[in-house]
Amino acid sequence: MTxxxxxxxxxxxxxxxxEALTWFDPDAGITVGLLERFGGGEISDLIDVGxxxxxxVDELLAKGVKDLTLFDLSDEALAQTRTRLGPRAGDVAFLAGDIRDWQPKRQWNIWHDRAVFHFMVSDEDQAAYISNLDLATRAGALILLATFQPGGAGKMQRLAGCAP
Ligand SMILES: C[S@@+](CC[C@H](N)C(=O)[O-])C[C@H]1O[C@@H](n2cnc3c(N)ncnc32)[C@H](O)[C@@H]1O
Known part of the structure; x- marks a missing residue:
């Protein structure tokens, strides 16, 4: 980890x-819709990478989703989420680490990553990420990745036509 x-x-x-972060999205409805559409209806057993x-997580908890894990390099970001959730944080697992040198201790059925994989710009980082994705997901797991494209927008935007 650097x-x-x-x-x-x-x-x-x-x-x-x-709210001022360029990638901030006040409404995760598109993501939830994609998870429901491709996850076979019921969402559970999910790791949100980065x-x-x-x-x-707020929207998933409101829907009664069980077994949620939040993973991030930034313990500050995780602490903010823990504070925002208040008592609901007790229903969430928080893991601080670098996806490139993490050693997963379990597996999940859903791997969600919004705006992290595109930081894996070297072959070495991409290989480490994919290796951990492989180790941390069960056979048949749903993998949902949202990334910037090269030369993409300076601010994340909603994808037209992406809603289920
Ligand atoms: C652009 S933000 C996206 C945050 C969140 N997914 C969202 O949609 O609001 C990228 C996130 O990836 C995390 N991150 C960057 N590199 C990472 C790494 N190597 N391992 C784990 N998390 C990482 C950052 O700390 C940051 O929270």
């Missing part, structure tokens, strides 16, 4: 209002 990356992300989350302080 501590500079961790310092970068911790600083980003500590110094920016969540969860940041995303509101996806």
């Amino acid at each position: 501590s500079s990356n961790k310092a970068h992300w911790n600083s980003r989350f500590a110094t920016t209002d969540p 969860a940041g302080n995303s509101r996806l």
Whole structure:
């Protein structure tokens, strides 16, 4: 793990209002819709890789989704989510680590990543990410990745036609 990356992300989350982050999405409905559509109806047993302080977990908890894990390099982002959730945080597992050198201790049925994989720009980082994805997911798991494209927008935008 490169501590500079961790310092970068911790600083980003500590110094920016969540709503002002360029990738902030107040409504994770599109993601939830995709999970419901491709996850066979019921969502459970999900790891959100690079969860940041995303509101996806709020929506999943509101739907009664069980077995939620939030994984992120930034303990600051995870702490913000824990604070925001209050007592509901007890229904969520929080894991701080670097996806590139993590050693998963279990497997999940759903792997969700919104805006992390595109930071894996070297062959080495991509191989490490894929290896951990493989180790941490069961056969037949649903993998949902949302990434920027090269030369993409400076601010994440909703994908037209992506709603289920
Ligand atoms: C653009 S933000 C997206 C956050 C969240 N998925 C969302 O949609 O709001 C990227 C996130 O990836 C995390 N991240 C970056 N590199 C990582 C790594 N190597 N391992 C784990 N998390 C990482 C950052 O800390 C940050 O929370």
